[in-house]
Amino acid sequence: xxxxxxxFLLLFLIAFTLFFxxxxxxxxxxxxxxxxxxxxxxxxxxxxxLKVALGQSKMTVKPVAGILHxxxxxxxxxxxxEMLEIVIDGxxxxxxxxxxxxxxxxxxxxxxxVLALMVLVSCLIFFIRRNLLKLSRFRKPELNGWPRNDxxxxxxTEVFLMSAFLIMNAADATLQQQQxxxxxxxxxFPVSSLFASSFIGLDTSTLIFIERFCWxxxxxGILVFLNYLPYSKHLHIILSFPNTYFSKLKxxxxxxxxxxxxxxxxxxLDPEANPYASQxxxxxxxxxxxxxxxxxxxxxxxxxxxxxxxECGRCTSECPANNTGKKLSPxxxxxxxxDRLEEVGKGIDKHGSDYRDEKTLSGNYISEEEILACTTCxxxxxxxxxxxxxxxxxxxxxRNLLMEESKAPAEWAGMLxxxxxxxxxxxxxxxxxxxxxxxx
Amino acid sequence: MMASGQTPEVLFWVGCAGSFxxxxxxxxxxxxxxxxxxxxxFAVLGxxxxxxxxxxxxxxxxxxFQMQAMQNITVLNGYEIKKIVTACPHCFxxxxxxxxxxxxxxxxxxxxxxxxxxxxxxxLTIKGGTFNGKRITFHDPCYLGxxxxxxxxxxxxxxxxxxxxxxxxxxxxxxxxxxxxxAQMFKEAxxxxxxxxxxxxxxxxxxxxxxxxxxxxxxxxxxxxxxKMKNKETQIKVYDIAELIAQANDL
Numbered sequence: 001x002x003x004x005x006x007x008f009l010l011l012f013l014i015a016f017t018l019f020f021x022x023x024x025x026x027x028x029x030x031x032x033x034x035x036x037x038x039x040x041x042x043x044x045x046x047x048x049x050l051k052v053a054l055g056q057s058k059m060t061v062k063p064v065a066g067i068l069h070x071x072x073x074x075x076x077x078x079x080x081x082e083m084l085e086i087v088i089d090g091x092x093x094x095x096x097x098x099x100x101x102x103x104x105x106x107x108x109x110x111x112x113x114v115l116a117l118m119v120l121v122s123c124l125i126f127f128i129r130r131n132l133l134k135l136s137r138f139r140k141p142e143l144n145g146w147p148r149n150d151x152x153x154x155x156x157t158e159v160f161l162m163s164a165f166l167i168m169n170a171a172d173a174t175l176q177q178q179q180x181x182x183x184x185x186x187x188x189f190p191v192s193s194l195f196a197s198s199f200i201g202l203d204t205s206t207l208i209f210i211e212r213f214c215w216x217x218x219x220x221g222i223l224v225f226l227n228y229l230p231y232s233k234h235l236h237i238i239l240s241f242p243n244t245y246f247s248k249l250k251x252x253x254x255x256x257x258x259x260x261x262x263x264x265x266x267x268x269l270d271p272e273a274n275p276y277a278s279q280x281x282x283x284x285x286x287x288x289x290x291x292x293x294x295x296x297x298x299x300x301x302x303x304x305x306x307x308x309x310x311e312c313g314r315c316t317s318e319c320p321a322n323n324t325g326k327k328l329s330p331x332x333x334x335x336x337x338x339d340r341l342e343e344v345g346k347g348i349d350k351h352g353s354d355y356r357d358e359k360t361l362s363g364n365y366i367s368e369e370e371i372l373a374c375t376t377c378x379x380x381x382x383x384x385x386x387x388x389x390x391x392x393x394x395x396x397x398x399r400n401l402l403m404e405e406s407k408a409p410a411e412w413a414g415m416l417x418x419x420x421x422x423x424x425x426x427x428x429x430x431x432x433x434x435x436x437x438x439x440x
Numbered sequence: 441m442m443a444s445g446q447t448p449e450v451l452f453w454v455g456c457a458g459s460f461x462x463x464x465x466x467x468x469x470x471x472x473x474x475x476x477x478x479x480x481x482f483a484v485l486g487x488x489x490x491x492x493x494x495x496x497x498x499x500x501x502x503x504x505f506q507m508q509a510m511q512n513i514t515v516l517n518g519y520e521i522k523k524i525v526t527a528c529p530h531c532f533x534x535x536x537x538x539x540x541x542x543x544x545x546x547x548x549x550x551x552x553x554x555x556x557x558x559x560x561x562x563x564l565t566i567k568g569g570t571f572n573g574k575r576i577t578f579h580d581p582c583y584l585g586x587x588x589x590x591x592x593x594x595x596x597x598x599x600x601x602x603x604x605x606x607x608x609x610x611x612x613x614x615x616x617x618x619x620x621x622x623a624q625m626f627k628e629a630x631x632x633x634x635x636x637x638x639x640x641x642x643x644x645x646x647x648x649x650x651x652x653x654x655x656x657x658x659x660x661x662x663x664x665x666x667x668k669m670k671n672k673e674t675q676i677k678v679y680d681i682a683e684l685i686a687q688a689n690d691l
Contacts, residue, residue, distance in 0.1 A: 253587025254537035258502045265506040320617040325633030373630040376498050376622030377582040382613055398500030411627035412499050423490030424456040425626055434486040436465040
């Protein structure tokens with residue numbers, strides 16, 4: 001094992017240790033949310049995950065972005081098979097260790113090259129769509145600053161990684177032609193051979209330098225990228241799988257039942273109940289807050305949703321409120337939850353696990369105006385390619401606004417009083433409900 | 441009916457809009473006439489019906505919702521109701537999906553589903569002719585379509601009218617909200633550059649229909665207002681599917 005191999009091994013171990021540390025922190029942050037029992041059977045959830053995440057079934061609703069994304073996704077998954085070889089070569093100083101597989105290996109390398117080209121072209125088109133074309137979902141205010149840079153950084157990195165992969169192959173193929181020792185005759189290079197001719201005049205040492213540089217750039221780039229994920233919207237490449245696995249299976253129209261309210265309402269409606277009797281199960285608990293004021297009041301699936309969001313904005317581009325100029329943007333709701341959760345996490349890192357700052361999600365991040373503008377139409381949940389549910393969060397925020405803060409807009413207060421007093425949202429007498437039958 | 445020992449085939453849940461809103465009452469009457477024509481024995485709760493609690497729940501007042509729900513469930517279970525039909529997708533969604541957790545388990549159908557079943561069973565026929573050659577577009581109510589996955593029943597009924605169904609660009613699972621859901625019906629919209637119902641009405645006008653049809657009393661209000669704002673009342677009419685069938689059958 002040479003120095004080069006030891007450096008590689010060290011880098012590899014450091015990268016994975018760091019990633020593991022950050023992943024643990026994300027898991028800790030998600031677990032700050034309330035426990036939740038996932039819906040449905042394991043097999044139903046698995047089916048959803050296979051269909052929606054692995055099968056990308058919701059992507060092609062927008063055909064251009066959808067097909068390009070599937071190319072990048074396929075490229076990412078398949079090219080990563082190459083990672084195994086790179087790691088073994090890196091540790092043991094071998095070169096193309098799997099080349100013994102002969103024609104099978106050659107066809108694999110050929111397919112990696114084709115995919116790499118497709119990823120490269122797709123990322124360039126994505127970059128143009130994002131920055132040059134005036135697509136409204138990429139121009140919304142919530143993307144200003146870091147989110148837009150984050151998106152561009154991901155695309156540029158992928159272009160560089162794929163370029164390095166192809167240039168490495170071109171240099172390798174030229175070295176193989178020159179029958180340089182160590183560079184075994186193997187691989188099939190349908191893409192890099194297109195520009196390999198420009199390497200022919202170069203001497204062996206330059207070629208080896210190019211090949212080695214690209215090899216290191218590619219693998220170090222991937223290790224750096226891995227550690228960039230926890231800070232980026234790109235985390236979706238991992239979390240969309242658990243996210244779809246835990247996504248809602250019930251009809252979209254159904255909002256969850258609040259058990260804590262059910263207990264109290266039953267008590268109120270039961271003439272036999274003694275309101276002063278101590279409740280064996282609730283007496284020991286601290287009284288639950290109704291709805292959500294901060295991230296702690298949301299459940300773990302909702303927090304997982306926030307970390308899984310890749311800010312594509314399909315939700316916002318379908319939202320009727322946002323489309324008519326209202327401040328509400330379901331994408332912003334998800335970004336706010338993640339930003340707030342990150343802030344809470346950093347506070348805990350610094351001051352210990354019981355630390356709470358003065359800020360809250362509702363108020364400091366999300367305004368009443370946004371919370372109240374939702375028509376609960378489910379366009380956002382339908383549009384999300386990985387089944388994120390911004391609506392459930394908006395409803396929790398509303399519940400807190402109405403039941404804890406008593407901040408119902410005046411018209412709603414009137415409507416609610418009407419329901420309470422006459423069983424209808426308008427001021428009509430319940431006794432008149434059958435009057436339609438006298439009309440014709 | 442209960443008193444005389446009879447059990448109706450189905451309970452018609454009229455809903456607040458269907459009981460009190462002048463425009464929606466016409467939908468109620470049209471649907472009741474169709475039920476009579478198809479000789480369906482149905483009952484209504486009348487003064488014993490109360491708001492399902494949908495706008496309370498969606499505005500965030502879970503207390504009031506559950507109070508309403510439990511009172512309604514007591515009445516429904518008292519009458520041993522098994523099957524409910526309603527012309528309001530909000531009542532439909534709440535009764536069907538949100539009452540079971542509180543002890544109310546019923547077979548709940550939207551009126552377009554129920555009418556479709558009556559036709560399939562041969563109990564109801566739709567006379568063609570009235571809408572021959574008319575262009576009808578269907579506005580998907582959120583709580584019928586995306587909320588509960590019912591897209592085809594209303595469309596099959598439109599086909600039975602011998603009319604031409606023209607789809608808006610945003611239809612079915614990508615249907616655009618009318619702006620009334622989530623208790624928005626009962627308050628002014630937040631600051632923006634347009635009302636949601638105007639946007640949706642413009643989308644409908646784009647496909648140049650003679651009739652905008654829907655299956656929700658709140659969508660009805662929103663689309664009717666939209667058409668008025670756009671000064672198109674003479675060219676484009678807004679009707680519930682039940683009203684179209686009642687008209688076709690001269691009821």
